[in-house]
Every structure is written in structure tokens, then in C-alpha cells.
Amino acid sequence: RNKRGRSILILAAAILVFAPLFYGTFSKYLNTYAVPQAEALISAQTPFLPDGEQKVTFCLIPDSLPPGSHVFITGNHPNLGKWKPAKLPLLKNADGSWSRTLAFPRETKLRYIYTLGAWDNELTRRDSIKPDVQTMTVINDTTVVLAHPNWKIPRRDMVIDMMLIYLGILFTGMLMISYGQFMFTWESNHLETILVKPVETHRYLQAKFLLMLIFGMLFFLVSLPLAYFGSLILKINTALFLYNLGVNTFVMFFLSFFSRKRFDLNASLLSTQGKGGNQFVLVLPAFFGPILLYLPFGLSGINDLGLSFLAGLGVAGIVFHRPILAFMTRLFLKQKYKMVAGFRQS
Template identity: 35%
Template sequence: MFKHFLRLQWKSFFRSSSFGKSMAIKILMGFFSLYLMAVLIISGGGLYFILRKLVPDQNPLWVVSQYMVYWVLIELFVRYFMQKLPVMDIKPLLLAPIKKSAIAHYILGRSAASWYNLMALFFFIPFGIVLIVKGYGALNVWTWILGIFALVLCVNYVNFLINKSDKALIGIVVLVFGLYAMDHFGLIPVKEVFGPLFHALYAYPLAVLVPLALSVMVYWANFRFLKTHISLEGALKVKTKEAKTSELAWTRRFGDLAPFLQLDLRMIWRNKRTKSQVWISLLFVFYGLIFYTQDIYADMKVMHCFLGIFMTGIFLSNFGQFIPAWDSSYYQMMMSQNIPLRKYLESKALLITVSVVVMFFLTIPYVYFGTDVLAINFASALYNLGVNIPVILYFGSFNKKRIELDQSPFGNMQGTSATQFLIILPVLGLPIALFALFHFIFSFQVALIVLSAMGIIGFALRNYFMERITEQYRKKKYGMIAGFKEKNG
């Protein structure tokens, strides 16, 4: 039966109407996967030597075991956004003489072989091989790796149980930061508490039975859930739930833009893929800590410029690059109404403007690392507001691929085309190149002035740019409508 299901999936993949259109993206993602696999293998193989250099007085395996609790929670958090259940189109299967248990086992079994689970093996197996070469017991090392993979499967199946719960997501975030805070401030020695539990997988090989048993239990819980909910009535019935409405009265101050702004805000809040853009943007506020806390980057102003553009414009890039594909399911209806296209685009610009301002204020605490950092972030925010917003809206006129908002946020490539890759150059590459050019030829102050001046000039020419962009959308109107009609595009 598994072979039969796999053959159906294979035919569905190659007979899809979008197969030829998206082949280039599939090939590109394939090369990216190979690159990531190579990075994981090299990192896993080199981890032993890195830890020997950083903490020469500690056992590398013990150090890794101490941080495994954070790894488990962070992986669960990442999977919440990125991984989706490999659900088949089960409606035709329910009419055939196929047991529900077979369908459920196939769905769960296929998820066990997903890329997210294999990533852990690509990392930990090279690490384990190095440990064996360095004299660690082979049996103990392999039981440790087996125990880690069993925990990976636990995370895999737990994600399916909590994936629709925002409360579970908040709980994971609170737990990660709570454990780190308690450990950092010495309230509870988290690493000393959980370290022995993970290290026991090596010290006591029979301990591997615990994570194996947990993975079986979570698998069985998923199986029972799927078997109960797989039914023809459930597959055909349209999911309905009480809508949570909000007046959003405060948006009325924006006049004619208010209806469009309300529509965008409700779309962002009600759909997982758009909501995830907000969460990811807020989390990337902490991205600067990776670089600002390292002495090697202290005098690298170009790197600080990259951080400024990236952190203040993260929502601009993630959300803006798919404008107007977010509205693809009803874009045809909107364009058939007497709706001012200029107002529609201005509402998008206003939403992104607010995001840039908010992200800048959230990065103000980085002034702790120097006033230069604050100055760069301010100049970067100005550049994003004045230049990158018109640029991102202009490139949006080339979007012709439909996005289904009820799909997984990152597990699919819906809406992705060559435009999303090309847009990196003007949005991220150009301001960094300009800053680097004026910084090395003249001075840091001149580079800041140039970046800020371009943002201010962009503000001054905003009406002109919006008029040109509106004309571009009018020219591309029917091509975009035709593209958005293709549900498999």
C-alpha cells in the first residue's frame, strides 16, 4: 500500500500543470538543499574540534548534551512555522476500498522521512563518527545518536498536534526565553539539570528506550487523531467557525485608505502564513545580538549597515515581496470594482511604513553598543522608507503566482518566482554597496548622510513614484489576474 501511495504522489508531482513553470525553482531549491546538507555535515564533523578549542577542560559530548534542551525547543518552534503535514488528496481514496489506518500510517510514515528530520542526522552522524575516531565507545555513541533521532521524531509528531495552536507557540517562546533567563541569571542551573538526562543516552545505552518509547507514544497519538478525523464527511465539509471581528476604528483616521488597511490587518491576523511574517520580523530584532556582541564586528561599519537595512526592513522584505499576491484569491474581484488602484497601493505602502518605524524603535536599545549603531539604524530606516518601499511595490507588479493563505507559511513555494530572488539586489545589495563605497572613499559620516539623503529624497518624490507604480500595475493588471487564476501556479 505504501508503494501504491508513493506512486500516486509521484504521478501527481510530474503531471501537475505547474510542473514546467516551477521546475527552475525546484532545481534551485535542490542545489540549496545540497549546500545546506554539506554545511551540516562539515559543521557536525568539526563540532568536536571547535568545542575542544573553546572549552578545552570539558568533554565535547557533555557540552552538547547540556544544550540539547534548547535545541529541542528551538527546533519545535522552527517546525511550527516551516513544517506541514504531508497530507494527500484523500477524497478519492475514501471512495476506494482502502483502510483509513493505511492512509494515516502513510501520512505519518512519510513525514518521518522528511528533510527536517534528516537534517539532524546529517549533523549528528558526522559528530558521532569523530567521537568514535577519538576513542569514544562505538556502541554508546550510536545509542546516543539513535536517542537523539528518536527525540527528533518526537518533535516531528508533537508539531502536528500543536501546529494549529497559537497558545502552544507562545508557550514554546516563553519556555525558551524563561529557561535561558533562569540559567543566565543563576536562578536554576538549567544546563546542569538537563545535561545529565541527554548524556545518559551515551553513558547508559539502555536509556535509549525512553526516547524510543516517547516517539512511539506520540506517533500513536497522531495516528489515533488522524484515523478519527479521516472521513468523507470531514473531507467534503467546509470548515466553519465563528468569525472574530474587530471594528479597527482607529484606522478611520487614514480616510480613504482605511478600508484597504482594515482588509490587510484582518488578513494578516486571520491567516497563518501572513501572521508568521509578523512573528519572524519581531524575532529578527534579536539578530543584531549575533554580531554586535562579537569584537570582530565592532569596527565593521558595512556589516552594521547590513544589519540596519535588514532589521528595520525585515517585514518590508518578507511581506512586501509578495504584494499583491497576498490578495490573489480575490484580486480579480477587486480589479472589477470601482476601486482606486492608487489608494490600494498607498495602503500597502502605509502598512509597510508603519512596520519600518516600529522595527526601528525596537532596535533603539542597540545604542548600548555605541551611538554609531543607532545612527546607522536610523539612516537605514530612512532609506527603507524613502527608497525600498517604492522599489518593493514596483517589483510587486511582476508577481503573477497565486498564494493560498490557508497553506503552511514556509513549507511551500507558493507565490515564489524569479522576482523574489532578483529583488534582493536593489533592496539589500544597493544600499550596502552605496554605504561601503562612500565609507571607504570618504568617511563614515558621509556614508550616513548619503543613505539618509536618499531616503529623504525618496520621501519628497513619493507622489511621483506612486503615480509611476500605479501606471505599471494598470499595464500588468490582466496578466496578474490571469496568473492568479492558476491555482497550481
Template identity: 35%
Template sequence: MTATFVKHELKAFWRSKNTGKSIAVRVVMGLLILYLLLIVCAIGFNLDKLLLKGGGKTDIVVTYCGIILLYYLSDLFTRLQLQDLPTLRVQPYLQLPVKRNSLVRYLAFTALLSVFNLWPFLLFVPFVLKIIMTDSGGVAALAFVVSIAGLTVFNNYLALYLKRKANINGWIFLIAVAVIILIGLSDFLWHFISIRKFSYLFFGGLIKYPLLAVIPVLLGAVMYYLNFLYLKDNLYLEELGSRKDTKYKSSTEYPFLSRFGSVGDLAANELKLIFRNKRPRSALIMGLFFMFYGLMFYPNPQMNGEGYKVFVSMFMTGIFIINYGQFMYAWQASHFDGLLVSKVKFGEFLRAKYLLFTMVSTVFLLLATPYVYFGWKTLVIEVIMYLWNIGVNTTMVLFFANRNYKRMDLSKGAAFNWEGMSGNQWILSFPLLIAPFIIYVPFALFHQANTGLGILGIVGLVCTFTRGFWIKKLEADFHTKRYTIAEGFRNK
């Protein structure tokens, strides 16, 4: 049955309208992946030399055993961001005499065909063959290889399980990422635990007790079984639909949005779209990573000027607006025709976008407030650029969104994915980055930087309080381009 599924997938690929484009993208991605694999392979074959240089007086076997679990922790974090879920159009098979177990086994099997599952073998196995086998014998080396395989399978299915659960409840993804980050901080920053010591405790023990290799294999088997059960229980669309209907109700997931009426419902739906889909969720997570942007500039005396703070504050409080906003209507590309004929007024649709950007930017401003450690002026600049972002940049992004006619697939990750992007995005992003400096720089050159900052804040406030006017202008502009946008979104 697996061979039949593969044949059907190949036929669907070759009969697609965009076969030529898909082949070109896959060739480019294949070359890039091959290049990365060659780099990992080179590191693997020279890992003993690298550990000898970086480990100081520590035995390289001790250092090697200590970094394996660190790798798998970072591997899990990377998989949550980049690894794709294996897919199969199951609807046509559900009405045929095809066993559900066959469908689930196929999905589970294709989940192993990921480049992420090659990296640990290329990175760690050469060291095992060169050092562990020579020093401790073939049985210990086999135990290491089996343990690496077991942990790789465990990470593979754990990441897929979390991503599938996150498709129903986006908070699961954020909690998983937060737990991984906290574990890393507990080791490297707070020193509550030592992942390296725990890693050496297990992998160092493999040398004396090779039977310990059964533990990672059991963990991988249990994680595979959990995925199998979850897919089997949720294979029918009706079951998924009924569960969602009983668990989720409009914007009641976010009670604070109910006070905004229909605009709050639209904003709540936008949040659901972000949490449940990979591409928009990546824009939110990238924004969270930019919260550490200040650590690159503020501690550096050469980059601690007010001009740098304007730049950094604009990014920290507005990166989500820039990243997410440039594809504003493309997020709804799959049901854009339905929006055009729905009862939803486009003015309310725009107000929901304003509300979403304001909420996210407010959260980012609160997360950036600890930078007051570098001076109260830093916090003042962050607040000014926050006002600029929710007032000026939000309006500019929505204006530019009316000129984006390329659709995108929400289920695909953002890494190495240029779907929905064009030269217009790059050109139109320049005004977003340059506009505040057009106002600020002339005043700074004449030693009136505070005046420039004040004007930036005033302009941001004025645009925020005149949103009604800008929404009418944006709505009128949209009505002149809506059919062109819809036509662009229909091209798959």
C-alpha cells in the same frame, strides 16, 4: 461516517487540477519529514548518553525529568508557527442529514494525524524503556508513557484552539507567543521561576505516585472538549459571519488609521489579513525575531564595524518590507479579480501599502532602539536605514511586485512552503540588499563613511517625500501588467 469523509477527501485530491504537482510536493515533504524523524529517533535512543555528558554530576533521571516540560513549552511555540489546522469542506454536508457531531469528530480526529505528535514518543519513550523501566519497574514506565501521551494531546488541541481563536482575533496569537517567550525568559534570563524544577517535581513524582499520570490525561481531555465545543458552535458559516459583523467594524479596530480615510481602511484590512492568516503572519513574526539579529553582531568586536551595522540595521527595520512585500499582490490573489473591478483606486491601494510598511518599520525601529547601548552611532545608523527602507526599499518592492504572477494560499504556513515563489523572487531580492552598499561602500573605502551614511539618509528622505510621484509611476506600470497578474493568480 469517518470513512466516508476520508473517501471524499481522497476523491477531491485526485480530481484536483494540480494533483501531479501536489504529489511531487508531498513526496519531497515526506522525505524531509522522514529524515527529521530519523534524527529525532537517533537522539531518543541516545538520550541517556547525551544527558550523561551534559548533566555533569546530576543524576540523568533528574535531568531527564527536568527537560520534559521544557520540550512541551517549545513544542507549543513550534506548533503555533507550523502546525496546520485540519480542514474539511463542510458546506456540502450542512444541507445533508449528517450530524454535526460527526463532522466535528472527524476534524478532531484528523487533528491527531500530525507529525508533531510523533516526536515526543520517539524522543522520550526510548529513555523510559531503557532507564525508567529498568530502575523503577513497568508501572512507573507506563505512567511516564501515559503522561507523555496526555501532554502531547493537550499541546495538540491547545495549539489548534489558539490558532482557531486567532483567525477571528489576531491579537490572541501574538499574546500567546508573547506569554511563551516571557515564561522562557523568566526561567533562563530573569530566574523568577524554574521550569526544570517544576518538571522534575511532577515527573519525578510519577516514580513514587504513578496515579499522577491521570493529570495530563485530564488536561488533554479538557482541551479536546473545548475544541469540540468551539467547532460545534462555529460550524455554520452564518454564525461565524454574524459574530464577526457585530464585533468588527472596518478600521475602527485601529482608530489611529481612521484619520487616513479610505487609505486607512485599506491599511486596516491589510492588518486584519496579516493577523488572521498563517502565511502573512509568519512574515510579521519573522520580522520580530530579526530584532535579535543585532545581538549576533554588535557584541562581537570583529563584526562591530559600521558596514555590518548598515547591513544589520537594514534587516532589522526592513525585513518585513522584504519578506511581505515580495508577495505584495499575491496576498490578495483569491480576490484579485474583485479588486480590478472594484471602486478602489489603485493609487489608494498603493498608498495603503506605503502606510502599512511605514507603520511596521516604525515599530521595528522603536524595538531596535535599545541597541543604543552599543553607542549612539548605532542608533543613528538604524534611523538612516529606517529612512532608506520606507523610502527606497518600499518603492523597489512595489515595483517588483508587479512582476510576481504566482498565487498563494494564505492558510498555509511559511515553513517548507514555496507556493507563490519563483526564481524571480530570488533575482529581484538582490537589488534590495545591494543598493545601499553601492552608495555606502565607495565612500567607506576612501574613509568617508559618514558621508556615505548621510547620502543614504538623504536619498531615503527624498524618496519618502516624493511618494506621490513614485505612486503614479507604479500605478502606470501596474496597468500594463494587471491582466497578466490576474491570469497568473487564477491558476490554482
């Protein structure tokens, strides 16, 4: 019961710590936008006008939109958000148009665009559609109508996301994978001695598991400054950090059980040990496994949900590490004699 309670507490703590990073992924599936009534729409749109300011009503008549979509406006003026995305939502009218009324000083020159959602984490190719930048000078109270705009739609390039996932595995799991691929090979010269020591096999593997967790946490902390280049990088690195701890750790355990080549720790620095084709094949699942798992989500256009899926797998692996380690212990007991025999022959 104590073990089960501890696992539940760990899962709850992980959700509380990391859920804010992925809130945006699920919020767009949970939020609904009610169509306001005419009276509420007018009262919500009419701002208080200081002396010398004019009302400008921005009205947009779009083509058909996907369900749950919402339209925003941003531009060069502080009242337009100074080009910040998803700050000023337009309100939907009964006729399907979208509008919002704002106040500006007379003679203000405005430059603005309409957007469908936010694009602060957008990574697109050079041939992506550029929005129509509208311009105007505020003279009197006016209504500006735009139909069928060429607007900015947030989308991420799946190929770039996959490249960032690969880099995320490197940044957060480089030391862990470097150690894990030679997990028992490091001790190949004296593995027989270790196995006859009065140490439980489960504790022996548990110590290696904790060591790999420490390696992963250290490299994740080192990678945190990369968040300066965008919250998307932080989100990907966090998802891959959890995936490395909860999934790749056990992948390295499993694959290292089939290692048969001795590793000489006294060899020169330029030794080619561990650089053969077998070691290359050994790390392929660790590097390309998360990319393949993410691929269906990327092809479906739900990129963030794919990252949440990877993070969820990692959290599940961490929470249920005890039964997984028990399975790994049984597998190690079956393979240890073959490993020792292989180390002797090499």
C-alpha cells in the same frame, strides 16, 4: 500649492529631527582650526594652580598631518578626561608642534595617549595600530616632549560597517520587506475582485504604502534599544530606517508588479510557497542596494558621509512619494492583467 507646501514642511521637519544625528559628519568639513597667536597660546595654556599642584606641559612634535586635523590628549586622571576621547585638544604652535599645560597634584602617576580625533565609534580589526601609552610621575613643573608618536587614529572598518548596514536593513525593514515581496501575491486568490471594486488604483497603492510605513516605524522603535551598544548603531539604523521608507518601499512596489505565482493562504505552515529562487532574487536589491551605494564612500574613507547619503535618499523618497506613487500607479495599470493571468495559471 497645498501639496507642495506640505512636502516642504515634511522635508524641513525631517531635517530638524534627524540632522543632529549626522551633524558630526558635516561639522568636520565645515569647522576650521585657527592657529593661535603666541600671546594667546601662552595665556590659554596656563592654568590656575592651587597649593600643592604642579604644571605639566605636554608637547607633541608629530609627522605631517592631513589638512583640518586636530590633536587631542586623554589619560587616566580626571584632568586628562579619564580616557574620554576628543575632550582635551592641544593647541598648535607656530613651529608645527602641539601643546597644552595642565595642573596635577604632586606625586600623581599619569598614563596618557595622544589621539588624532575621537574613536568612540571606532570598529577596527585586531591588527590595528595601538597607541604608545606614556607614563610619568608629577614631581615639579615640567615639560614632556614626544616626537613622532605612534598614536591612535580613528578609523572604521568598512567591512564591519557594511555588515551593520545589512543588519540595519533587517532590524528596521524586516516586516516591511516580508510583506512587500508578496504585496499582491497575498491577494492572488481574489485580486480580480479587488480590481473591479470602485476603488481608485492610486488609493489602493497608497494604502499599501502607508501600511509599509507603519511596519517600518514599528520595527525602528523596536530597534532603538540597540543604541546601548553604541551611537554608531543608532546612526546606521536611523539612516537605514529612512532608506527603507523612502527607497526600499518603492523597490518592493516595483518588483512585486512582476510577481506571477499564486499564494495559497490556506496552505500548511511548512509549505514552501515563497521560498523559491524567484523570491530570493526579488529581495536582493532591497538588501544589497544600500550596500552598493555606500561602497564608494567606504572606499574613500568618508563612512559617515555614505550613511548621510543613504538617509538623504530616504528623506527625498518620503518627501516626493506622491509623484513616485503616481508613476507606480501607471506601471501597475500596465502590469495588472499580466499579474492576474499569471495567478490564474499557477
